Amino acid sequence: MVDIVGIGCSCYDFLGISSVSPNIDGKIRLDRAISDGGGMVATALVAASRLGASVSYLGPIPGDNIGGLIKKSFDTEGVDTQHCKFDPNAISHISMVMVDTRTAERTIFSSGSREEYFMPQDLENDVIQNARFLLIDGTYRAATIKACRIAKEFGVTIVLDADDRLANDPDVYDLMGLVDILIPSNRFITRLTKETVSEKAITKLKESISAKIVLTLGKNGCIVFDGNGFSKIPALKVDVIDTTGAGDVFHGAILVGLMHEWDLIQSAKFASAVAALSCTKLGGRAGIPTFGEAMDFLNEYKG
Numbered sequence: 001m002v003d004i005v006g007i008g009c010s011c012y013d014f015l016g017i018s019s020v021s022p023n024i025d026g027k028i029r030l031d032r033a034i035s036d037g038g039g040m041v042a043t044a045l046v047a048a049s050r051l052g053a054s055v056s057y058l059g060p061i062p063g064d065n066i067g068g069l070i071k072k073s074f075d076t077e078g079v080d081t082q083h084c085k086f087d088p089n090a091i092s093h094i095s096m097v098m099v100d101t102r103t104a105e106r107t108i109f110s111s112g113s114r115e116e117y118f119m120p121q122d123l124e125n126d127v128i129q130n131a132r133f134l135l136i137d138g139t140y141r142a143a144t145i146k147a148c149r150i151a152k153e154f155g156v157t158i159v160l161d162a163d164d165r166l167a168n169d170p171d172v173y174d175l176m177g178l179v180d181i182l183i184p185s186n187r188f189i190t191r192l193t194k195e196t197v198s199e200k201a202i203t204k205l206k207e208s209i210s211a212k213i214v215l216t217l218g219k220n221g222c223i224v225f226d227g228n229g230f231s232k233i234p235a236l237k238v239d240v241i242d243t244t245g246a247g248d249v250f251h252g253a254i255l256v257g258l259m260h261e262w263d264l265i266q267s268a269k270f271a272s273a274v275a276a277l278s279c280t281k282l283g284g285r286a287g288i289p290t291f292g293e294a295m296d297f298l299n300e301y302k303g
Helices: 038-049 065-075 125-131 141-153 174-178 184-191 197-208 246-261 264-278 291-302
Strands: 002-007 011-018 034-036 055-058 061-063 083-087 094-100 104-112 131-136 158-164 181-184 213-218 222-225 232-233
Touching: 002 038, 002 125, 002 141, 002 246, 011 065, 034 038, 034 065, 038 055, 038 065, 038 125, 038 131, 038 158, 038 246, 055 125, 061 065, 061 158, 083 104, 125 131, 125 141, 131 141, 131 246, 141 158, 141 174, 158 174, 158 246, 181 184, 181 246, 184 213, 197 213, 197 222, 213 246, 213 264, 222 264, 232 264
Parallel strands: 002 055, 002 131, 011 094, 061 083, 131 158, 158 181, 181 213
Antiparallel strands: 011 034, 094 104, 213 222, 222 232
Protein backbone atom coordinates (compact mmCIF):
# COMPACT_ATOMS: atom_id res chain seq x y z
CA MET A 1 0.00 0.00 0.00
CA VAL A 2 1.19 3.53 -0.81
CA ASP A 3 0.12 6.54 1.24
CA ILE A 4 -0.38 9.07 -1.58
CA VAL A 5 -0.79 8.69 -5.33
CA GLY A 6 -0.70 11.80 -7.48
CA ILE A 7 -1.72 12.35 -11.08
CA GLY A 8 -1.05 15.74 -12.59
CA CYS A 9 1.51 18.33 -13.52
CA SER A 10 5.21 17.50 -13.43
CA CYS A 11 7.77 19.78 -15.04
CA TYR A 12 11.30 21.07 -14.76
CA ASP A 13 11.92 24.57 -13.42
CA PHE A 14 14.65 27.01 -14.37
CA LEU A 15 14.71 29.78 -11.76
CA GLY A 16 16.47 33.12 -11.71
CA ILE A 17 16.54 35.69 -8.92
CA SER A 18 17.11 39.41 -9.44
CA SER A 19 16.25 42.79 -7.97
CA VAL A 20 15.83 44.25 -11.46
CA SER A 21 12.83 43.75 -13.72
CA PRO A 22 13.72 43.29 -17.39
CA ASN A 23 12.42 45.60 -20.08
CA ILE A 24 11.16 44.32 -23.42
CA ASP A 25 14.14 43.43 -25.60
CA GLY A 26 16.40 44.06 -22.60
CA LYS A 27 18.94 42.00 -20.70
CA ILE A 28 19.66 41.70 -16.98
CA ARG A 29 22.22 39.85 -14.90
CA LEU A 30 20.76 37.37 -12.43
CA ASP A 31 21.94 37.38 -8.83
CA ARG A 32 21.54 33.60 -8.78
CA ALA A 33 20.07 30.81 -10.92
CA ILE A 34 19.15 27.19 -10.22
CA SER A 35 17.16 24.39 -11.85
CA ASP A 36 15.07 21.65 -10.24
CA GLY A 37 11.97 19.54 -10.68
CA GLY A 38 8.64 21.34 -10.41
CA GLY A 39 4.93 21.03 -11.07
CA MET A 40 1.92 21.12 -8.77
CA VAL A 41 1.28 17.47 -8.01
CA ALA A 42 4.92 16.53 -8.49
CA THR A 43 6.20 19.02 -5.91
CA ALA A 44 3.41 18.09 -3.51
CA LEU A 45 4.54 14.46 -3.73
CA VAL A 46 8.16 15.44 -3.13
CA ALA A 47 7.08 17.37 -0.04
CA ALA A 48 5.05 14.44 1.26
CA SER A 49 7.93 12.05 0.63
CA ARG A 50 10.40 14.27 2.49
CA LEU A 51 7.91 14.40 5.36
CA GLY A 52 7.86 10.61 5.57
CA ALA A 53 5.00 9.48 3.32
CA SER A 54 5.25 6.78 0.67
CA VAL A 55 4.23 8.35 -2.63
CA SER A 56 3.75 7.40 -6.27
CA TYR A 57 3.47 9.65 -9.32
CA LEU A 58 1.20 8.80 -12.24
CA GLY A 59 1.89 10.62 -15.48
CA PRO A 60 4.25 10.78 -18.44
CA ILE A 61 8.02 10.77 -18.22
CA PRO A 62 9.22 12.16 -21.58
CA GLY A 63 12.21 10.60 -23.28
CA ASP A 64 14.04 13.88 -23.91
CA ASN A 65 16.92 15.22 -21.81
CA ILE A 66 14.64 17.20 -19.53
CA GLY A 67 12.54 14.10 -18.93
CA GLY A 68 15.68 12.42 -17.64
CA LEU A 69 16.17 15.28 -15.17
CA ILE A 70 12.54 15.02 -14.04
CA LYS A 71 12.97 11.28 -13.45
CA LYS A 72 16.23 11.85 -11.58
CA SER A 73 14.60 14.42 -9.30
CA PHE A 74 11.83 11.96 -8.46
CA ASP A 75 14.33 9.20 -7.75
CA THR A 76 16.40 11.46 -5.52
CA GLU A 77 13.34 12.35 -3.45
CA GLY A 78 11.96 8.82 -3.14
CA VAL A 79 8.95 9.33 -5.42
CA ASP A 80 7.94 6.05 -7.04
CA THR A 81 7.66 6.27 -10.84
CA GLN A 82 7.20 2.61 -11.76
CA HIS A 83 3.57 3.28 -12.76
CA CYS A 84 4.42 6.20 -15.06
CA LYS A 85 4.30 6.10 -18.84
CA PHE A 86 7.80 6.46 -20.26
CA ASP A 87 7.19 8.12 -23.62
CA PRO A 88 10.12 8.65 -26.01
CA ASN A 89 7.99 10.94 -28.19
CA ALA A 90 6.68 13.24 -25.45
CA ILE A 91 8.12 16.73 -24.94
CA SER A 92 8.86 17.77 -21.38
CA HIS A 93 6.94 20.53 -19.63
CA ILE A 94 9.35 23.36 -18.79
CA SER A 95 8.85 26.43 -16.60
CA MET A 96 10.96 29.58 -16.51
CA VAL A 97 10.60 31.31 -13.15
CA MET A 98 11.70 34.87 -12.40
CA VAL A 99 11.93 35.74 -8.69
CA ASP A 100 12.00 39.38 -7.58
CA THR A 101 14.28 39.81 -4.54
CA ARG A 102 12.40 42.94 -3.51
CA THR A 103 9.13 41.09 -2.87
CA ALA A 104 10.11 37.37 -3.06
CA GLU A 105 7.23 37.01 -5.53
CA ARG A 106 7.67 35.23 -8.84
CA THR A 107 6.52 35.28 -12.44
CA ILE A 108 6.23 31.94 -14.24
CA PHE A 109 6.44 31.22 -17.96
CA SER A 110 5.25 27.66 -18.62
CA SER A 111 5.24 25.50 -21.73
CA GLY A 112 2.46 23.20 -20.53
CA SER A 113 1.82 19.57 -21.38
CA ARG A 114 -0.49 17.63 -23.69
CA GLU A 115 -3.45 15.57 -22.58
CA GLU A 116 -2.58 12.74 -24.96
CA TYR A 117 0.69 12.14 -23.12
CA PHE A 118 -1.21 10.29 -20.38
CA MET A 119 -4.58 8.70 -21.16
CA PRO A 120 -6.99 6.42 -19.24
CA GLN A 121 -5.46 3.30 -20.77
CA ASP A 122 -2.11 4.30 -19.28
CA LEU A 123 -3.42 3.98 -15.71
CA GLU A 124 -2.62 0.99 -13.54
CA ASN A 125 -5.63 0.44 -11.29
CA ASP A 126 -3.85 -1.39 -8.47
CA VAL A 127 -1.71 1.52 -7.33
CA ILE A 128 -4.80 3.75 -6.97
CA GLN A 129 -7.06 1.29 -5.21
CA ASN A 130 -4.33 0.47 -2.68
CA ALA A 131 -3.58 4.12 -1.82
CA ARG A 132 -4.91 6.18 1.08
CA PHE A 133 -5.07 9.46 -0.83
CA LEU A 134 -5.33 10.50 -4.48
CA LEU A 135 -4.05 14.00 -5.27
CA ILE A 136 -5.09 15.60 -8.57
CA ASP A 137 -4.75 19.02 -10.24
CA GLY A 138 -6.95 18.58 -13.32
CA THR A 139 -4.11 17.80 -15.73
CA TYR A 140 -4.53 14.71 -17.98
CA ARG A 141 -8.28 15.08 -17.45
CA ALA A 142 -9.59 11.84 -18.94
CA ALA A 143 -7.07 9.78 -16.98
CA THR A 144 -7.80 11.82 -13.88
CA ILE A 145 -11.54 11.16 -14.10
CA LYS A 146 -10.91 7.44 -14.41
CA ALA A 147 -8.50 7.56 -11.47
CA CYS A 148 -11.13 9.34 -9.35
CA ARG A 149 -13.74 6.71 -10.16
CA ILE A 150 -11.36 3.95 -9.12
CA ALA A 151 -10.54 5.85 -5.94
CA LYS A 152 -14.25 6.31 -5.16
CA GLU A 153 -14.91 2.61 -5.58
CA PHE A 154 -12.18 1.69 -3.11
CA GLY A 155 -12.73 4.43 -0.54
CA VAL A 156 -9.59 6.42 -1.34
CA THR A 157 -9.76 10.08 -0.25
CA ILE A 158 -9.55 12.40 -3.27
CA VAL A 159 -7.96 15.85 -2.97
CA LEU A 160 -8.01 18.51 -5.69
CA ASP A 161 -5.43 21.28 -6.01
CA ALA A 162 -7.51 23.94 -7.82
CA ASP A 163 -5.50 26.83 -9.21
CA ASP A 164 -6.80 29.77 -11.22
CA ARG A 165 -6.43 28.07 -14.62
CA LEU A 166 -9.34 25.77 -13.69
CA ALA A 167 -11.73 28.64 -12.96
CA ASN A 168 -12.70 28.95 -16.64
CA ASP A 169 -12.86 25.20 -17.23
CA PRO A 170 -16.43 24.27 -18.33
CA ASP A 171 -16.17 20.92 -16.54
CA VAL A 172 -14.72 22.18 -13.27
CA TYR A 173 -17.90 21.54 -11.26
CA ASP A 174 -17.99 17.95 -12.50
CA LEU A 175 -14.37 17.58 -11.39
CA MET A 176 -15.01 19.14 -7.99
CA GLY A 177 -17.99 16.85 -7.55
CA LEU A 178 -15.66 13.87 -7.48
CA VAL A 179 -13.42 15.05 -4.66
CA ASP A 180 -13.55 14.82 -0.88
CA ILE A 181 -11.28 17.78 -0.11
CA LEU A 182 -10.92 20.85 -2.31
CA ILE A 183 -7.87 23.09 -1.84
CA PRO A 184 -8.49 26.13 -4.06
CA SER A 185 -6.30 29.17 -4.48
CA ASN A 186 -7.81 32.56 -3.74
CA ARG A 187 -7.64 33.50 -7.42
CA PHE A 188 -9.52 30.34 -8.39
CA ILE A 189 -12.39 30.79 -5.95
CA THR A 190 -12.69 34.53 -6.65
CA ARG A 191 -12.86 34.03 -10.40
CA LEU A 192 -15.26 31.12 -10.11
CA THR A 193 -17.74 32.60 -7.61
CA LYS A 194 -17.25 36.33 -8.39
CA GLU A 195 -17.08 36.85 -4.61
CA THR A 196 -14.14 38.79 -3.18
CA VAL A 197 -14.84 38.03 0.50
CA SER A 198 -13.35 34.61 1.26
CA GLU A 199 -16.09 33.31 3.56
CA LYS A 200 -18.80 34.37 1.08
CA ALA A 201 -16.91 32.68 -1.76
CA ILE A 202 -16.64 29.44 0.22
CA THR A 203 -20.31 29.58 1.18
CA LYS A 204 -21.34 30.13 -2.44
CA LEU A 205 -19.13 27.28 -3.66
CA LYS A 206 -20.52 24.94 -0.99
CA GLU A 207 -23.96 25.36 -2.54
CA SER A 208 -22.71 23.27 -5.48
CA ILE A 209 -20.25 20.79 -3.97
CA SER A 210 -20.04 18.54 -0.92
CA ALA A 211 -16.25 18.56 -0.46
CA LYS A 212 -14.54 20.06 2.56
CA ILE A 213 -12.61 23.20 1.60
CA VAL A 214 -9.21 24.59 2.54
CA LEU A 215 -8.81 27.98 0.86
CA THR A 216 -5.19 29.07 0.52
CA LEU A 217 -4.49 32.80 0.79
CA GLY A 218 -0.71 32.98 0.35
CA LYS A 219 0.89 35.33 2.86
CA ASN A 220 -2.52 35.69 4.55
CA GLY A 221 -2.67 32.02 5.54
CA CYS A 222 -5.66 29.81 4.83
CA ILE A 223 -9.29 29.25 5.77
CA VAL A 224 -10.60 25.78 6.61
CA PHE A 225 -14.27 24.93 6.18
CA ASP A 226 -14.78 21.40 7.51
CA GLY A 227 -18.55 21.46 7.77
CA ASN A 228 -18.51 22.89 11.30
CA GLY A 229 -17.67 26.48 10.42
CA PHE A 230 -14.74 28.62 9.29
CA SER A 231 -11.29 28.42 10.85
CA LYS A 232 -8.75 31.10 9.86
CA ILE A 233 -5.14 29.92 10.09
CA PRO A 234 -2.51 32.66 9.76
CA ALA A 235 0.67 32.22 7.78
CA LEU A 236 3.80 31.74 9.85
CA LYS A 237 6.43 34.45 9.53
CA VAL A 238 9.83 33.55 8.09
CA ASP A 239 12.54 35.31 6.12
CA VAL A 240 11.11 34.75 2.66
CA ILE A 241 13.46 34.19 -0.26
CA ASP A 242 11.14 32.64 -2.84
CA THR A 243 7.45 31.65 -2.77
CA THR A 244 7.72 29.29 -5.77
CA GLY A 245 5.96 26.00 -5.03
CA ALA A 246 4.76 27.01 -1.56
CA GLY A 247 1.17 26.12 -2.38
CA ASP A 248 2.21 22.77 -3.82
CA VAL A 249 4.24 22.04 -0.70
CA PHE A 250 1.18 22.96 1.40
CA HIS A 251 -0.89 20.36 -0.46
CA GLY A 252 1.61 17.61 0.13
CA ALA A 253 2.02 18.52 3.79
CA ILE A 254 -1.70 18.65 4.54
CA LEU A 255 -2.03 15.10 3.24
CA VAL A 256 0.76 14.02 5.57
CA GLY A 257 -1.16 15.56 8.45
CA LEU A 258 -4.29 13.66 7.45
CA MET A 259 -2.16 10.53 7.05
CA HIS A 260 -1.30 10.93 10.75
CA GLU A 261 -5.07 11.04 11.40
CA TRP A 262 -5.03 14.67 12.48
CA ASP A 263 -8.17 16.65 11.75
CA LEU A 264 -8.28 19.08 8.84
CA ILE A 265 -7.53 22.14 10.99
CA GLN A 266 -4.48 20.60 12.66
CA SER A 267 -3.30 19.28 9.30
CA ALA A 268 -3.63 22.76 7.77
CA LYS A 269 -1.61 24.30 10.62
CA PHE A 270 1.14 21.75 10.02
CA ALA A 271 1.01 22.40 6.27
CA SER A 272 1.30 26.14 6.87
CA ALA A 273 4.52 25.56 8.82
CA VAL A 274 5.97 23.34 6.10
CA ALA A 275 5.01 25.80 3.36
CA ALA A 276 6.54 28.70 5.30
CA LEU A 277 9.86 26.88 5.66
CA SER A 278 9.84 26.07 1.95
CA CYS A 279 9.94 29.81 1.21
CA THR A 280 13.29 30.29 2.95
CA LYS A 281 15.34 29.00 0.03
CA LEU A 282 15.38 29.56 -3.72
CA GLY A 283 13.28 27.08 -5.69
CA GLY A 284 10.14 25.11 -5.04
CA ARG A 285 11.82 22.17 -3.30
CA ALA A 286 15.12 23.18 -1.71
CA GLY A 287 13.47 24.54 1.45
CA ILE A 288 11.07 21.65 2.10
CA PRO A 289 11.80 20.42 5.65
CA THR A 290 11.76 16.94 7.12
CA PHE A 291 8.91 16.00 9.45
CA GLY A 292 11.09 16.57 12.50
CA GLU A 293 12.26 19.97 11.28
CA ALA A 294 8.67 21.03 10.61
CA MET A 295 7.48 19.93 14.05
CA ASP A 296 10.40 21.68 15.76
CA PHE A 297 9.62 24.89 13.89
CA LEU A 298 5.91 24.65 14.69
CA ASN A 299 6.57 24.00 18.39
CA GLU A 300 9.12 26.82 18.61
CA TYR A 301 6.72 29.17 16.85
CA LYS A 302 3.99 28.35 19.35
CA GLY A 303 6.45 28.94 22.17
